[in-house]
Amino acid sequence: MFLLLCRRLSAMALDGFRAAVYHGSLTDAISNVQQRTPESFNSHTLSIAITGESGSGRSSLINAMRGLRAGDEGAAETGMLDTMTMPVAYPDPVLPGVTLWDLPGVGTPYFPLDTYWERLNLSQYDFFIIVGFQRFRSDHAWLACKIQRMGMRFYFVRSKADADLDASRRQRPSSYDEERILEQIREDCRRGVAAEGVGHPQVFVVSSWEPNRYDFPLLRQTLQMELPRLRRHAFLLSLPAVASPIINQKKAALKGEIWKIALFSCLLAAIPVPGLAFLGTFFVFRKHLFGYSSNFGVDNRSLLALARQVRRPLGELTAMMTSLGTTPMMALKLLLDSVGAAMMVAEYSWKRLPVFGALVSGGVALVTTFFMLRKHLASIADDTRRVLSKALEAERENAI
Template identity: 80%
Template sequence: MFLLLSSRLSTMALDGFRAAVYQGNLTEAISSVQGFYCHTLNIAITGESGSGKSSLINTMRGLRAGDEGAAETGMLDTMTEPMAYPDLVLPGVTLWDLPGVGTSYFPLNTYCKQLNLSRYEFFIIVGSQRFRSEHARLVREIQRMGKRFYFVRSKADMDLDASRRQRPSSYNEERILQQIREDCRRGIAAEGVGPPQVFVVSSWEPNRYDFPLLRQTLQAELQQLKRQAFLCTLPDVASLIINQKKATLNGEIWKIALFSFLLAAIPVPGIAFLCTFFIFRKHLFRYYSSFGVDDRSLSALARQVGKPVGELTAMMTSSGTTAMMALKLLLDLVGTTLMVAEYSWKRFPLFGAMVSGGVSLVTTSFMLQKCLASVADDTQRVLSKALEAEGENTM
């Protein structure tokens, strides 16, 4: 009953989010989804082949290899599809056993694209022995997607046994474990991640080393991770609404262009330039306001997510590039029209008026379409940045 009620509330929150985005109220869009989260969390277990991914999944689910429903282990380089396993301890968590990176089927350069890693909300990178280039590549990709991960150094029992045999007189278990952790942290930190979450475990001894801490940490952060997963889905939801609104406004441009044509057809030299310029300027600011990315709205949004307004305005490109492109195009096209029209009005008034009006119509239509597309793209970037900031606030 609780899950059903929560699901209905989340649906209501999404409806409110969609409505606010369409209305151009991005502050309200963020407010409408505060406190809500995904009910399921898809965790991808990835790493090189043979690192112990499947064994880790079994241990996390309280199973051993061979138990009913357990992940198959010991099958090197044979997995070709991700396998889903519900977590038997944490509600709403699915563990995905991914094929190993760097195999003949899934080479390092194409691994992320082949497995479409963006569909997973959280990652556990499993590695045995030292920190490798495969791990660094996975860290970079996860960082690029704006998602989080844990790094699990598996087979701690084998590393400790090897150290005990090689240097029995100086063997110190805790010191060796700490060296392993530091090696992993240095490799992850080199990719710009800090502070990295590293756990040293053995699937054969789930009550030793860092495995209990791994479970406790995941359980403690579960609601936060579900919240971030929920926020990560919202840019795609917003994109559909923004494109829908753009299509609606784009359908009105022909009316504006026709009005520009009628004004520019007045037989007064220079009127085409003035009409086109002021119509463009008016509707540029109208688009900013309509999508909710005008100065006032951006300031309110920045306060809402607790970020400097400069971080949001840095996402805007239309205010500079579109205006400069518009001015150049207007000067080039309308300047030519002025010369033609001034000559034609004296001899062929109707022809001159049609030339001025026609160029104004084409210029206005073209520039408004470019402007609208640019402002819509800005809105997508600004909202994604705001949602990212909102996600940071939950950490």
């Protein structure tokens, strides 16, 4: 999977994006994405997962999309028995770089609903087609919700339209109206998906046995038309994984400097001037609290610029920040909570045992600065990941 991702992204010249993340300019990282032309995504492959309940006609749909019939050479296996245990890949003959993945059915004894996503590692796919037949089922709703929650997109395909129409024709031949029945089926599916809070689902009613009729031609056209947008969407989805090692690299570089800062704080605290130990540690600590935030590009000013760039309220980005406070008052409170008492004891003991007092005071400053800065650095790095993912999510939604 990682190899696939690397291969896919290597062609996209991500150096500019990586450099911007490393230099703490998330706005430049987003600009790098925004400035890409639709053509620049043409080389980006797209893996489409065809999922749905067992026997819904997933394999037949893939065959029809590839212009094949059951039994043709290279066609997916179809039938009445559920035999699928692994996803199988089929290249789309018309859409370059698009692979249709025939997935095992959801909710079978082999692939129960609650472990389906994880076992098949569905997050690795770029786009989904959920195939259902007969009534809209809770498995479909579950899949639709899960896909949406993961920031991904899907079409809902209602298969075997010919069988529904045939049954209707036999039951009520006098009032038979093909278009009305098709619209009822579409509406039932739309209502079912929308009831789960999934907005504007794209629904197609098809028969894989009659690929020139019903919504099948529209399904192909829509996929072809939306392809550049879907490729861009998939590209944006893969960027947090590109940024993560860069953020780790930066964190490791800054972590290596912490002992020097802690040593400085220790020397400052050892000077036997009442209050200096506390003030010194406070200023060193505060300086680096701010330093890390702006170094990673998640200080208040950078967040405001980023929010404007992705056209989102600032609050959406600041909600991603769970790290320790970055205002002076918060830094003071933090320091008071963690070292204030120890520092006071140390300074008190100066009056009686100056050498001991200096040692205790310096030691407390050293240990506190060291561990608190490490903790803060780690949480700022995590915040950066979350903020960037949120900005990329906004960018994906802006394009829909």
